[in-house]
Amino acid sequence: MHRSKLTRLLVACAVGATAVVAPPAAAEAAPEPAWHRYVLGPAAPTVTPVRAEGRGDVTRPDALVSGRGRGATLTTVAGATPASVLLDFGRDVAGTPGIDVTAVTGAPTLTLVTGEARQYLRRPAATTVAAPATAGATVVTLASAANLEAGNTITFGTGATAQTRTVTAFDTTAATVTVGPALAQDVPAGTAVTTSPGAPASDESRGLAGVGGPDTFQPTAAGRLTGGFHGGFRFILLTLATPGSVTVSGAGVDFQAYRATPADYRGWFLSSDDQLNRMWYSGAYTLQLDIKPAGLNGLPETRIYDGAKRDRSIWTGDLLVQAPTAISTLGPPGADAVRSSLDVLLAAQRADGALPGSPDFGKGRNPAGSPLFYSNNYSGYGARAVIDYYRYTGDAAYATAALPALRRELAYNDTFMDANHLVVSNDRDFWQATQTGEVTKYSIDHHVLLREMAWLERRLGSADAAAADEAEADAIKAAVNERLWSPALGAYGQSSDHPDVLVEDANALALQYGIVPAERRASVLDALRRLWTPYGAILGPGLQDPTGHTIEPFGNGMETAGRFAVQDTAGALELMRRTWGPMVDPGNPLYTGGLWEFKNSSGGVNRATASLAHGWAASPTVQLTEQVLGVSPVGPGYATWRIQPHTGGLTWAQGAVPTQYGTITAGWASILFGQLVALQADTPAGTTGTIAVPATARTVVTVNGRVVWEHGHGHGYQATLADGYVQLTVPGGRYTVAAVGR
The missing domain is CATH 2.60.120.260 (Galactose-binding domain-like)
Incomplete structure (x- = not known):
């Protein structure tokens, strides 16, 4: 086809896609933008x-x-x-x-x-008979009269000899229950007693x-x-x-949480997939439920707690998901909540550099709680949460002031490195189980912390410190591949003590952070699939938290991030649907509009206090924005940015991301069975970034109607082909990019 005709076709296709990929500013001018219907916050106080x-x-x-x-x-x-x-x-x-x-x-x-x-x-009674009761009796003495209610059924014993009666009265002081009709046979002391449905x-x-x-x-x-x-x-x-x-x-x-109506959203997301849309807004609402407004419960500042009902404490691991979610959905109010939570964390740092896993745990004893130094790994999470705050906000003054504290924390975590450049720490992590030996997950987490510190040092600190951190991170990467790879698993083992145990979290992080060599990626992806169930991926064979939960959305979020990182978009979205799909189904008995802390092997939860609006489960919100819509920060506060959508079988997506320079809006459409992508983006002046669209050497790419990639060669915007995308370096501005002919 003649170039001029092809150019006109691409522009026409891009313009034709605007019904789906309309610039968000135009969508917001409509009486009721389509994304408003997904917002879960109450309309009135x-x-x-x-x-x-x-x-x-x-x-x-x-x-x-x-x-x-x-x-x-x-x-x-x-x-x-x-x-x-x-x-x-x-x-x-x-x-x-x-x-x-x-x-x-x-x-x-x-x-x-x-x-x-x-x-x-309702909590059923679960007690025993304290004194023998004879046939004909209507009053029985129990070990406890807790959770009894008149009108409920009560069962003495089990199996063929069980007797079920109705509770007509009870005495909590004497621990007696009156039943009707009278017992038909003797009931010995020690007999098990249960009730249904139980007391409030x-x-x-x-x-x-x-x-x-x-x-x-x-x-x-x-x-x-x-x-x-x-x-x-x-x-x-x-x-x-x-x-x-x-x-x-x-x-x-x-x-009395953070009440966000559509007008309060500074970022939003919408796609051709209703289930993914519901996940995005459920994650956003989970964070709103987790935010404690200023002044509530005697605490003057805003804080982000782990869950709406429990533990109602700041937790560093949770902040790794919560901070980007709060900032990318709420903008400055979300950033304020993150910063005030980090203030509490940094103020509780120990003299040896350790940061508490929760700086304000156990408010049953005092309103502010007390620092809980939960684990060495969570200490490192705290430093990373501060760096994330800087990455998403560009608040250089805050990060500069915190840098000495972060260096002390890094030095503390360095003490757990052995001569092999691996972390040895008999320590708890997010699923509350100690792991011994040279631990793969802990070693990779320390690698990530070093990389993050190097990123921070190069911008606000010392180039020499950055180089030293990068060298140590590289040494850990080499050691993980040399000492903790299991040929039998086709993946990384749990630790040097348990090399034959396949774990989700370590292998997921290895994919996400570039630990896995290219030739091993397919093997790791296949190994991780062995952990999948209809309800999400398990921690690993035989692994569970102390309450018996085997599926952790925090860990599943690591895996979806890892799959996105190596271009397994289909796998990432499939796991997302398994893990979070049931949570956003209004027909599910556990539906709350929020996202859950954990699951058991049958997709439910094992205890009443399981949090069903828990911030660490909100990773779909950030990942759908950064991977599916494709907008992510590169430099602090989005001074530099990247727009690289993973279409994953969707036909379109659009959305907005708040930054300190202004809002980035973007949208894309995949047309003709994925053979054409039309992308529109409006980015703030004074910023620069990369726009990447799926392509091959045969693809023709235009920007605002001008051909910039054709026959495998670039014709503007420093166009290059890498990892299945034509990548364009552009200044802030408004762009329509179209690609055809893959």
């Missing part, structure tokens, strides 16, 4: 339930949803099932519940408990967070009842625990 369900004697529970009519009336009589109402807010919220009472009869006690998952709102229970870790737990009210007249602060919950269970009657006209929550 007071959040009301979307569903209500009664148990026992409850009239008109739906009135608490509609807010109309005479309200819902709960009535409890002695010996009968206590009246209760389950309020469902549809997704996690955080804050202070309020109940509007319009009428009271008697002297009832009203209890309120919250939960992220409905299955944990909170799923919060009050001892850690210092917040939450049951709220108990004793209303005597009409008025508003206000509960305590609850950090993260989808459900409220209101129970009239003692005889009487209460009419409730309304219920809501004063939202």
Whole structure:
């Protein structure tokens, strides 16, 4: 085809794609941009339930949803099932519940408990018979009367001899339970006792967070009842625990996390894939739930906690995901939350250089908590979180002031290196298990810290220190490949003590950070697939955390990042769907709108306090922006940037990324079965960057209608071909790039 005709075709295709790849500024001018519908934050400061369900004697529970009519009336009589109402807010919220009472009869006690998952709102009794009970008895003495509720079933024993009765009354002081009908046969002391469904229970870790737990009210007249602060919950269970009657006209929550409406988003993402879109916004909402606003719980500054309900502490490992997510979605407010959290971390540094894994753990003892020096590996994570803050914000003054502290931390972690340039540390990591010997994961983490410190030193510190850090990082890389590679696994073993154990995290990081030689990459990718389940990748064969969870989204995020890094986009997106797909499915019983801390082998969670809005699980938000949309920082604060989309079978994607220089907007479309990519980008003046589009030597690439790559040769913008992309070096500005003929 003649060049002029080809150029016109490319431009026409690019322009034709603008229905999908419309510049975000134009999309934002529309009455309702398509991405707005994915935003999960509440539109108003007071959040009301979307569903209500009664148990026992409850009239008109739906009135608490509609807010109309005479309200819902709960009535409890002695010996009968206590009246209760389950309020469902549809997704996690955080804050202070309020109940509007319009009428009271008697002297009832009203209890309120919250939960992220409905299955944990009631806690069954699990005790034993303390004294023998004979046939015909209706009163049985138990070892404990905890979690009993009138109207529930109670079972004495198991198997063919089990007797199931109904609880009609109980005495918590004497630890006795009254049942009906009478026992048909003797029940020996020590017999196991279980109940169903159990008594109302909170799923919060009050001892850690210092917040939450049951709220108990004793209303005597009409008025508003206000509960305590609850950090993260989808459900409220209101129970009239003692005889009487209460009419409730309304219920809501004063939202007290970071409430972001579409107008508050400084970055956004939208693609042709609805499930991936939901992941992006669930990750953003998870961070909003994890942000403690200034002044809440007696603490003046904003902080980013690990989870909405637990531990409600700053954690360095979590910040590695949380910091980029907060900054790339919220812009300056997100950066402020990161910086104030780092202030708490740096202030708790030990004299030997160690940074605490959590600088404010255990707020059950005091509002500010106390530093927890959780692990040496997490100490290094803390230094990396500071560097990430600088990378995404360009805040040179903050990073310069922190540099001496980061050098001390690096020196501390250096002490765990042995003569083979590998890390030996009997230490915990994110899945709370000690690993001994020369540990692959810890060695790679130290390699990454050294690389990050070298990057920082070259910009704000010492070139000599940078060179020394790079040399040590190179030595670790060589040692990992020489001593920790397992030919039998076709991957890296867990450690020198366990060379035959395949682990996800170490191999994923080895891919992400260029440890794996090109000739070994396919083998590592194949080995990692052996760890996949329908619900995500396991830690490794036989490995689990102390509660039995085998799938960690934090580790799965390492693997998706590793697969993107070696151009296995299909594998990265497939694992993303397995791990996070169930979390963003509103039909999943554990759905909260947030992303979960961990999973068990069947895709659920093993304990009530499992966090279902946990910041370290939010990696899809950043990865979809940086890998699928393709916009990532290169220099501090995006002074230099890269736009390199991984299309992965999608037909289009678009979005925006906030920077200190202005917003970067980008969008691309893959047309004609992937044979053409049209990309549009608007980048801030005063910056420079690289735009890369999928191509081969046969591809023709145009920029703003001008051919810049043809017949394997560049004709502008320093066009080169590398790793399956034509790469263009451009100053800040507006560009339409089209590629055809691959």
